[in-house]
Amino acid sequence: MRQKIIAGNWKMNLTLEEAIRLAADIKSEASSYRHQVILCPAFPYLLALQNELKGTNIKLAGQNCADRENGAFTGEVSASMLASMSVPYVLIGHSERRIYYHESHEVLKEKMDLSLRYGLLPIFCCGETKDIRIDEKQDAFVEKQLEESLFHLSEDDITKVIIAYEPVWAIGTGLNASPQQAQDMHHFIRQKISARYGVGIAEKIIILYGGSVKPDNARELFSQQDVDGGLVGGASLKADDFKKIIQAV
Ligand code: 13P
Numbered sequence: 001m002r003q004k005i006i007a008g009n010w011k012m013n014l015t016l017e018e019a020i021r022l023a024a025d026i027k028s029e030a031s032s033y034r035h036q037v038i039l040c041p042a043f044p045y046l047l048a049l050q051n052e053l054k055g056t057n058i059k060l061a062g063q064n065c066a067d068r069e070n071g072a073f074t075g076e077v078s079a080s081m082l083a084s085m086s087v088p089y090v091l092i093g094h095s096e097r098r099i100y101y102h103e104s105h106e107v108l109k110e111k112m113d114l115s116l117r118y119g120l121l122p123i124f125c126c127g128e129t130k131d132i133r134i135d136e137k138q139d140a141f142v143e144k145q146l147e148e149s150l151f152h153l154s155e156d157d158i159t160k161v162i163i164a165y166e167p168v169w170a171i172g173t174g175l176n177a178s179p180q181q182a183q184d185m186h187h188f189i190r191q192k193i194s195a196r197y198g199v200g201i202a203e204k205i206i207i208l209y210g211g212s213v214k215p216d217n218a219r220e221l222f223s224q225q226d227v228d229g230g231l232v233g234g235a236s237l238k239a240d241d242f243k244k245i246i247q248a249v
Contacts, residue, residue: 002206004222004249005162005229007038007061007123008236009091009210019045023052025239030056035229035249038089038123039236043077046087061089061123064097067110079111083118090115091231093149094125095168105148112149116157123162123208123231124150126189130169138167139188146189151196158197162206163189164231170211172233179220179227182209186226215244222249 014022019041026039040061041049049060066076082090092115093108103111108124115122126145128138142165150161165185170177177185186207194202209221210231221227229249235241 002204002228004035005038005206005208006035006242006246006249007040007089007164007208007229007231008242009040009063009094009231009233010042010237011063011096011233012042013237014041014045016045016048020048020052022237022239023049023058026242027053027056027058029243030058033057033246035246037246040089040091046082046085050086059089060087061091062087062120063091063094065090065092065111065115065120067103067107067114069114079114079118079120082115083120088121089162090120090122091164092122092124093145095127095166095171099168105145108149109152112153112161116153116160121160121162123164125164125166125210125231127166127168127170127211133167133169138185142185142189143192146192155197155201158193159201159204162208164208164210165189166210166231168211172212174212176212176214176217176221177209179224182221182227183224186224190226213245215241215248218245218248 037058038061040063062082065079070078092111097103126142128141132138132141167177190202193205206228208229208231209227213230213232214235
């Protein structure tokens, strides 16, 4: 049985005070969570939230890390910095990073390598745009994302990676992938991992779905065989909605 994960990607939202209040609210029911809950706040809030979440099983993730080890890269945050703060997870290759900050396959490959080198558990995001879905080229598109940034990893490293399938057309649009569309892509991703690393490893890799996950669609999405939980944006900013999504797994 693969572990189920629900991660909340807060993106560039909330003041420090609001972030602490939201974490406290999510924490208030932590003893009832049967799955791994991960919060992805902005970098400056990580330590305050680590303190707030002490004694619970809720974990933190950085939303990004640099593609360089350290040095004169003003404004960047390195994998080693996150590791030194005992932040266990990091998002890599979110579509907003790919689109607005032009992160290439090659840059994301570097980020994967650095995060693994420093002992972080990367959550690698992939997914096609609307045009690619309309052209029915989503499989080839996602396959290339995996091949270019992930499939150079050793067997040992790939087993530490969590994959998040987030179709760009479903992010922040209120238009989620149908449970069947999510299942089809997750199955395809697992098949590709199996072809590269073998079925034993493929069956172990956690694949999350992201894109307009809400309390009313979470249960059906998460009940698909290859969907091992979710990466939630907008709904993770509302404690009640996020708690309902956690309980839906
Ligand atoms: P929404 O849940 O707001 O669609 O965002 C999904 C996402 O981008 C999570 O990383």
